[in-house]
Amino acid sequence: MKTVSILLSIVLLVGCAATPVKREFPKVPQELMVECPDLKEVAEGTTKLSEVVTTVTVNYGQYHECRLISDAWRDWYKTQKEIFNSVK
């Protein structure tokens, strides 16, 4: 009887229900992990408008690149979430 009790206790205590299927959310592409660089500054002391315009347009370009990445992040997350949630 003692042995049976011990064995039964072992049976009841050992089996922690574990989910046999593991899932991971997909990894983000490296291209999306790029940080936006700091904005360029105009050289102090300059009086030329062309230099100001050059710097400002470079910053505009930088903004467009960062916007692309930001938009891509949203697209990536939305699509991957849909795929992830489709598995039930």
Next chain:
Amino acid sequence: MDQLSWMFSLIPDAVITVLVHLTLIAGVVLTILGTFAEKFPFVGTYGKLAKLVGIPLLLIGIFLEGGLATEMRWRAQVAELEIKIKESEAKSTVVNETIRTVIKEKVKVVKEVQVVIQERIVKEKEKIDAECKVAPEAITILNDAARNIKGESK
């Protein structure tokens, strides 16, 4: 039941099926034989013994058959889920590749536009600088605005 299912999951399908079926069959055979043997005088004692072993075996066998059916259904569901996961992983990889390609192409276009813009500035430099002199205060304001990049207040 979770514990039993978990323990069952460690044993291969074929082994567990054979063991459960054998238990049930042995239970049925021993119970029937025991019942008949009981009626004969010389083997009556053995019949009782066979019944004594057979009935618990039969009950355990029935219980395990139920557990086996549940376990097999559970394993089938797991297998189905694993297939779905693999498919979703493949889809995710395709999406990642597509996004990667699209970003590269779009960034390339932005950079090309930038080159064109810079060339236009160089071309129009004389005109741009001809009638306008920028005050140092304007440069300071622009640079302050450029530095305020992470929501830090000045």
